[in-house]
Amino acid sequence: SQELEQSPQSLIVQEGKNLTINCTSSKTLYGLYWYKQKYGEGLIFLMMLQKGGEEKSHEKITAKLDEKKQQSSLHITASQPSHAGIYLCGADNTGFQKLVFGTGTRLLVSP
């Protein structure tokens, strides 16, 4: 079955600093999804990557999918307290969008 590992499990950064979260799959991906979850709330879709080497950006968040389509990184530039939450990667390795999720990375941004 699909396994997704996220690293780090938790992260505390000072406001204004950059950070990177990684998501590694044991299988080649049809699609890699990034979600953000605020504490105690549902998931908010951030980005979806499908093609090897693909890179997408939204505001200060950039996600990349490596050429082999087995690893993705999420980079936040100049972090803000509003970036705090749990970041989850989800993988589709069947082509039918039955997503398998990683365990999440908890991000805290200190003022």
Place this chain on the structure above:
Amino acid sequence: NAGVTQTPKFQVLKTGQSMTLQCAQDMNHEYMSWYRQDPGMGLRLIHYSVGAGITDQGEVPNGYNVSRSTTEDFPLRLLSAAPSQTSVYFCASRETGFVETQYFGPGTRLLVL
């Protein structure tokens, strides 16, 4: 649009009790699914449905039943609750075909004593 709604937000059950978690969406999405989220386990797919009258099992279906009589609603039933079912449950929906976005509800926190 209200999006995906879930009720209740919180629930405490005793072992052996039954209950239904409600999920509704007003986006006319054919695809709906239920996940549970546990510490250190991420989200795991319980059941999903590709349209009214069609359901299938996900990764962790045991102890849960679903039905899909309408496009809008996808209830999740716990027939005999167990402490291992203590979790946060999320319902999600999306359009059919290959789409980027899956919409999640706010979640139901369930505690089974």
